[in-house]
Structure formats: structure tokens, C-alpha cells
Amino acid sequence: MTPLVLAVNLGLSFAGLTALCLSLNRHHSEIFDRRAERRAVLRLRAFGWAALAVSLFVAGAWEGWAFGPVQWFGALTGAAVGLVLLLSYRPRYVAPAALTALLVAAVPLAVLAAAS
Amino acid sequence: MKGSFRQSMAWLHMWSGLIVGWVLFAIFVTGTASYYRADISRWMRPELVRVEPTDGAGLAASAERAVTYLKEHAPKARTWFIGLPQPDHPVLDLFWRTRPGEPPGHVTLDPKTGAEAAVRDTKGGDFLYRFHFELHMPPLWGRWVVGICAMIMLVALISGIVIHKRIFADFFTFRRDKAPRRSFLDAHNVTGVLALPFHLMITYTGIITLATLYMPWGVTTAYKGDSQAFFVEANWITTPRKPAGRTAEMAPIGPIVERAVATWSEPLERLTISNHGDANATVVAVFEEPHGLSHEHPQIAFDGVSGEILETRNGGLKPAAKTFTTMTGLHEAHFAGPALRILFFLCGLMGCAMVATGIVLWSLARLPKPGERSFPGLRLVQALNVGSIAGLPAAVAVYFLANRLLPVDLAGREDWEIRAFFGAWILAALVPLARPQRRAWCEGLAAVAVLCLAVVAADILTIPGHPLRASGGDPLFLWFDGSMLVLAALFAVASRKVRRYEAPRRERSARSERAPAPSSVPSPARSPARHTEPTHA
Amino acid sequence: MASHVGTTPLKERAAVAARVVLAAGGGYGIAALATALLSLTLPLPRSEAVAAATLVSFALMAGIVVLVFAMRTLLRATVTLAATALALAGGLWLVMRGIAP
Numbered sequence: 001m002t003p004l005v006l007a008v009n010l011g012l013s014f015a016g017l018t019a020l021c022l023s024l025n026r027h028h029s030e031i032f033d034r035r036a037e038r039r040a041v042l043r044l045r046a047f048g049w050a051a052l053a054v055s056l057f058v059a060g061a062w063e064g065w066a067f068g069p070v071q072w073f074g075a076l077t078g079a080a081v082g083l084v085l086l087l088s089y090r091p092r093y094v095a096p097a098a099l100t101a102l103l104v105a106a107v108p109l110a111v112l113a114a115a116s
Numbered sequence: 117m118k119g120s121f122r123q124s125m126a127w128l129h130m131w132s133g134l135i136v137g138w139v140l141f142a143i144f145v146t147g148t149a150s151y152y153r154a155d156i157s158r159w160m161r162p163e164l165v166r167v168e169p170t171d172g173a174g175l176a177a178s179a180e181r182a183v184t185y186l187k188e189h190a191p192k193a194r195t196w197f198i199g200l201p202q203p204d205h206p207v208l209d210l211f212w213r214t215r216p217g218e219p220p221g222h223v224t225l226d227p228k229t230g231a232e233a234a235v236r237d238t239k240g241g242d243f244l245y246r247f248h249f250e251l252h253m254p255p256l257w258g259r260w261v262v263g264i265c266a267m268i269m270l271v272a273l274i275s276g277i278v279i280h281k282r283i284f285a286d287f288f289t290f291r292r293d294k295a296p297r298r299s300f301l302d303a304h305n306v307t308g309v310l311a312l313p314f315h316l317m318i319t320y321t322g323i324i325t326l327a328t329l330y331m332p333w334g335v336t337t338a339y340k341g342d343s344q345a346f347f348v349e350a351n352w353i354t355t356p357r358k359p360a361g362r363t364a365e366m367a368p369i370g371p372i373v374e375r376a377v378a379t380w381s382e383p384l385e386r387l388t389i390s391n392h393g394d395a396n397a398t399v400v401a402v403f404e405e406p407h408g409l410s411h412e413h414p415q416i417a418f419d420g421v422s423g424e425i426l427e428t429r430n431g432g433l434k435p436a437a438k439t440f441t442t443m444t445g446l447h448e449a450h451f452a453g454p455a456l457r458i459l460f461f462l463c464g465l466m467g468c469a470m471v472a473t474g475i476v477l478w479s480l481a482r483l484p485k486p487g488e489r490s491f492p493g494l495r496l497v498q499a500l501n502v503g504s505i506a507g508l509p510a511a512v513a514v515y516f517l518a519n520r521l522l523p524v525d526l527a528g529r530e531d532w533e534i535r536a537f538f539g540a541w542i543l544a545a546l547v548p549l550a551r552p553q554r555r556a557w558c559e560g561l562a563a564v565a566v567l568c569l570a571v572v573a574a575d576i577l578t579i580p581g582h583p584l585r586a587s588g589g590d591p592l593f594l595w596f597d598g599s600m601l602v603l604a605a606l607f608a609v610a611s612r613k614v615r616r617y618e619a620p621r622r623e624r625s626a627r628s629e630r631a632p633a634p635s636s637v638p639s640p641a642r643s644p645a646r647h648t649e650p651t652h653a
Numbered sequence: 654m655a656s657h658v659g660t661t662p663l664k665e666r667a668a669v670a671a672r673v674v675l676a677a678g679g680g681y682g683i684a685a686l687a688t689a690l691l692s693l694t695l696p697l698p699r700s701e702a703v704a705a706a707t708l709v710s711f712a713l714m715a716g717i718v719v720l721v722f723a724m725r726t727l728l729r730a731t732v733t734l735a736a737t738a739l740a741l742a743g744g745l746w747l748v749m750r751g752i753a754p
Contacts, residue, residue, distance in 0.1 A: 084288055087425070331688050
């Protein structure tokens with residue numbers, strides 16, 4: 001159970017943080033060679049925070065509200081480290097990696113939802 | 117202070133960070149390693165084999181053997197501690213303390229025979245663990261030094277948050293291809309900010325683990341200084357009993373152990389026997405923590421003469437006491453399974469990196485400008501930076517290496533391992549004084565990489581049961597050697613970076629970077645991985 | 654900020670040293686007094702009061718250290734800390750007198 005939840009947490013954190021990161025002009029233009037539109041910024045922010053919130057909810061619901069937040073923070077930090085390194089060394093891979101992370105999170109989430 | 121609030125906080129952050137930086141780095145490195153304390157201990161005692169959990173009758177029989185040994189060899193000791201055999205530590209670990217101030221006696225027995233176990237003499241991961249909060253000093257001194265450092269760390273964290281103007285805008289910013297001060301500042305910010313919840317948690321909870329030592333005044337006023345009474349009322353320990361002064365024969369330990377094992381489902385971890393031979397002899401059975409954040413071991417106290425249960429402790433803490441144990445539990449992270457443990461370990465590494473980049477930044481900020489005289493302490497600070505950031509990991513590697521290379525039957529072997537640790541560290545701190553700064557970094561980091569490789573080589577060569585040499589070996593050795601290889605690679609890369617590093621070309625470099633890097637500069641650190649340059653604030 | 658290291662006038666250094674002493678001594682002193690006072694006065698069972706007071710004491714101490722370095726003048730910081738310490742010590746004295754049989 002725990003590894004599955006952790007996979008969801010890591011995937012959602014990575015996708016969410018990437019969205020938040022891309023909502024910042026500096027990083028947006030680093031990856032897409034153009035400034036972000038206002039609407040896109042708002043959408044990215046909304047998605048980013050929502051992904052982090054869902055991640056927290058998943059952690060809390062399946063691991064309990066004592067462990068959940070600890071695991072959520074851990075996954076958030078781990079995903080953030082990965083993102084910063086990727087952004088610094090392979091910025092082109094950031095967007096595909098975030099999509100992959102979202103898919104990677106979806107599979108165990110489906111398994112968890114089916115099992116409960 | 118003169119200037120704004122932010123300026124005074126910047127001053128506070130810089131100086132508080134510097135004065136404790138080196139000690140803090142050592143605390144962070146050994147603390148991070150301590151997340152794998154049990155695994156390190158097991159790796160350092162390769163003679164031990166993992167076994168199936170012992171059943172109640174087996175534990176009872178081995179406890180009998182332990183008591184027999186202690187009656188013969190430590191009859192005068194007031195208290196005996198018996199660590200019972202566990203699946204990954206299948207020996208009896210006996211400790212006893214005869215008089216305060218004297219080092220405790222210790223022996224490891226074979227639980228099946230009661231004879232001294234054929235295990236190499238080593239402190240294992242416990243050395244790193246104790247160094248983390250005692251610095252290998254007399255316990256009280258070491259704990260106070262670490263406590264003061266932790267308190268200053270807390271102040272440095274708070275002031276660091278205050279001075280970080282663009283904490284959200286810079287959240288993901290790591291400009292590794294800028295001038296060193298810029299890159300190091302980014303690295304310091306990123307490692308600090310991304311793991312900030314961890315840093316705040318680990319610092320505060322670290323102080324809390326020894327809170328009643330640092331801040332005993334509540335106990336002083338409310339309990340007249342009787343800390344035992346406080347612990348009992350808070351439901352943390354069973355009531356201690358004073359010796360009655362009348363001799364009495366102790367009940368056999370076997371039935372007590374069997375009764376304890378039958379009471380709770382958690383594995384029985386250890387026994388504490390106090391006042392043996394007295395009418396008030398007490399046996400406290402301590403169990404492993406149940407799954408949960410909080411650090412609380414279930415306990416049962418038995419009357420040592422009648423064998424009856426005196427009291428049991430299992431949960432039921434009131435809110436503040438529970439907060440206390442939860443903080444201790446969070447600090448120790450016993451609850452973390454393998455995956456979460458890796459994340460904790462990663463956070464610990466980020467703490468190490470934050471401290472290391474912080475102290476390097478201090479000396480980078482003081483490099484003399486052309487035509488300026490170097491500030492007198494700079495040389496010493498630079499050497500100490502190398503001595504701690506490369507020196508301490510080198511010392512840990514030498515500690516592991518000594519464990520494999522020292523003769524197994526050497527007298528005082530565990531002390532020699534520790535001497536090797538400190539010898540290596542002192543050497544690593546002295547050599548940079550005599551070397552040019554850049555060379556010292558390069559050599560120091562390379563030395564760590566070589567030493568980590570040497571640990572792997574020594575492990576494979578000296579352990580006949582190593583999984584690479586024999587089938588069915590313990591996979592722990594592969595994991596350990598694998599992490600050593602990763603560390604070796606990291607330090608090798610760092611060393612290469614320092615060697616290949618081009619002196620900053622100041623303002624010019626920032627502008628010329630938009631063009632492809634000049635071909636005369638084959639530096640991997642400046643390879644044009646990104647082709648736009650919009651990162652200016 | 655960094656460049657004045659070698660050239661700081663003695664007076665300024667003394668002021669900084671005084672602030673460090675005040676922050677460390679005052680911070681610990683006030684945290685200790687507050688712990689002692691809260692342990693006796695919090696409306697909780699005795700062990701809970703002690704645990705709660707000890708838990709928050711370190712946050713209090715960190716706050717005081719930051720405060721000492723944030724204050725405009727050394728004099729003002731000293732007076733603030735001394736007044737706080739005095740009030741806490743007075744309260745503690747009253748409570749202990751009241752509790753003593």
C-alpha cells in the first residue's frame with residue numbers, strides 16, 4: 001500500500017510543482033522560449049495547487065492524517081529536487097517528464113481507488 | 117542594529133551560520149548516516165546472519181543465559197541491560213553500569229550457548245549515531261555543545277527566511293553556470309528552501325529530544341527537580357523503585373519473559389533489571405514501538421522477586437506528552453519504511469549541502485579583489501572548509517575501511533576504528549593548510565571518492581560470504597557497496613568540476629554566454645545545455 | 654556589510670558583542686523563567702504543563718534572539734528584556750510563595 005501511495009505523491013508533486021514552476025515567467029521562457037500568457041499562468045497555477053492538494057488528500061486518506069502529511073512533505077521535497085536538477089541540466093525534458101509523472105501517478109491512484 | 121531589520125537579520129544569519137557551520141556539518145552528516153544506523157551496524161558485523169524471529173521460549177532461554185552471565189561477571193552492578201536477539205541482530209547485547217562516571221561494561225553473547233559471540237569488536241553505526249549528538253565528547257559536554265549549535269541553527273534558519281526576499285520567485289532557481297558566488301548562493305537557497313519543512317522540523321525536534329536536559333526549569337519548579345517523577349506522571353516510564361536494603365532471591369527470568377511476550381504483539385526488544393538480589397528487584401520489559409509517528413516503547417514492569425506484573429505502559433499519553441514523543445519520533449524516523457526513509461535521507465543530504473554551501477559562500481564573499489590584501493583569517497577558514505566538507509566524509513569512509521582491514525582479533529579493536537576515524541579527519545584538516553586552495557578542494561574530494569571505492573574493494577575482498585562471491589549472500593552488502601559507489605561517483609564529479617572550473621569572467625561572461633561557449637574552454641560545467649539566457653531577474 | 658570586517662571601530666564591535674551576550678543570556682534566561690512560570694500556572698495536569706512549557710520554550714528563545722538583533726538600539730533591547738525578565742521573575746516568585754505551604 002505505502003509504495004503505491006508514495007508513487008502517487010511523487011508523481012502528483014512533480015506534475016504540480018512543474019506547473020507552478022512554469023507559471024513563473026523566468027522558467028516558462030527557459031523552456032518554451034516565450035513568455036507565458038496571463039490565462040496560461042492562471043491555469044498552470046490552478047492545476048499546480050490542485051495537484052498538490054490532491055496529493056495531500058491521497059496521502060491523508062490512505063496513510064492516515066498522522067503519516068500522510070509527513071509523507072506528503074517528503075514526496076514534495078523529493079520531487080522538487082528532481083525538478084530543479086532537471087531544470088538546470090535538461091530543461092527540455094521538464095514538460096515531458098511532468099506529463100509522464102502525471103500518468104505514473106494515475107495508474108497507482110486507479111489501483112488504490114479500485115481496491116478501497 | 118544599524119540599518120534595516122533585513123540587514124540585521126542578514127548579519128545574524130551570516131555570523132551565526134559561520135560560527136557553528138563546521139560542527140553543524142558534522143552533525144548533519146552523521147545524523148543523515150544514522151537513518152541507516154541499524155544497516156551500518158549490520159554491515160560492520162558481517163559475522164552475523166539474519167535469522168527468523170525468535171519465539172517466546174527461545175527468548176526466555178537466552179534471557180536466562182544473559183542473567184547467568186551477568187550474575188557471574190557483573191554482580192555489583194546496580195542495573196543490567198539485556199538487548200534480546202532480533203532478526204537482524206541475532207545476539208545478546210549486555211550492558212551494565214556499576215558506578216556513575218565509569219564507562220559501562222559491555223559484552224555480546226551467543227543467544228544459543230551463552231558464550232561470548234564470535235563477532236568483530238566494533239561500535240558499528242552507533243558511533244556515528246552518538247557522534248551526532250555527543251561529538252565523541254563526554255556525554256554531558258557533547259550534548260550541550262550540540263544543543264547550542266542546534267539553537268543557533270534555529271536562529272540561522274529564521275533569519276535566513278527573513279532575508280530571502282524572493283523565496284517564491286526563486287523557489288526553483290539554480291543557475292549552476294554563473295559566477296561561483298551566484299551558483300553557490302542559488303544552491304544554498306535551493307537546498308535550504310526546498311527542504312525547509314525538514315530543516316525546521318529536524319532542528320526543533322532535535323532540540324526537543326534532549327529538552328529536559330537543556331530546559332530543566334519546569335521540572336525544577338513543578339517537580340522539585342525530580343525528573344523521574346515527571347517522566348512517570350507523563351506516562352513515559354514505569355515507576356522506578358529504590359532498593360529495599362533486604363536481600364531476596366530473584367525469580368527466574370524465563371517465565372517473566374514468556375509472560376511479557378504473551379502480553380503484547382510487538383516484538384520484545386530489551387530488559388532492564390535493576391536492584392537484582394534485593395527485595396525490590398524490578399524487571400522492565402521494553403517492546404519495539406508500534407507503527408506510528410510517536411516515539412513510545414510499550415513497557416511492562418515486573419517485580420523481580422515474585423515475578424508479578426507491577427504496571428504496564430502502552431500509549432494513553434496526554435496531548436502535550438504525546439506532542440513531545442511525536443516530535444522525538446519525527447526526528448528519529450523509526451516509522452519510515454524503505455521508500456520514505458530514502459526521502460528522509462535525501463532531505464538530510466540537502467541539509468548537509470545547505471550547511472556546506474553556506475560556509476563556502478562566506479569565504480567566497482571574502483576573496484580579495486584585485487589589488488586588495490587578503491583578510492587574515494581567510495586562509496584558515498578556507499582550509500577548515502576543505503577539512504570538514506571533504507575531511508569528514510573521508511573520515512567516515514576510513515572508519516568503514518578500518519572495520520574491514522584491522523585484524524579481527526586486535527585488542528581494543530573498536531577503539532582503533534575510532535582512532536582511524538579521527539586520524540583521517542585530523543590529517544584531512546591539516547593537509548589543506550599547506551596546499552593551494554583549489555588544489556586542496558580537488559584533492560580532498562578526489563580522496564573521498566578513492567576511499568569510498570576502497571571500502572567497496574575491501575568489502576568484496578575480505579567477506580567470503582559477499583553476494584558477489586557466493587550465492588545466497590546477504591543483499592545488504594550489495595546495497596551498502598552500491599551506495600558507496602554512488603557516493604564515490606558524486607565526489608569524483610565534484611572533484612572534476614573543481615579541477616576543470618574556469619575562473620569567473622565577471623560581467624563579460626554573462627553577456628558572452630548567449631553566444632556558444634568559446635571552443636578554447638572545454639569545461640563541462642559551462643556546456644551550453646540551454647540556448648536561451650533569460651534568467652536575469 | 655562584509656567589507657567592514659577588518660576596519661570596524663572598537664565601539665561598534667563592543668556593541669555587537671554586547672548584543673550577542675544579551676541575546677544568548679537574555680534569550681535563555683527569559684525562556685527558562687517562562688518555562689518555570691508556565692509549568693506552575695498552565696491550567697493543565699502538572700506533567701502536561703511542564704511538557705507544554707518545555708516544548709514552546711525553544712521557540713520563545715529563538716524569538717527573543719531575533720528580537721534582540723532586530724531592535725534599533727542596544728539600550729532599548731536591554732530595557733525590554735530586563736522588564737520582561739523582571740515581570741516573569743516576579744510572577745514566578747509570587748506563584749512559588751503561594752504554592753509553598
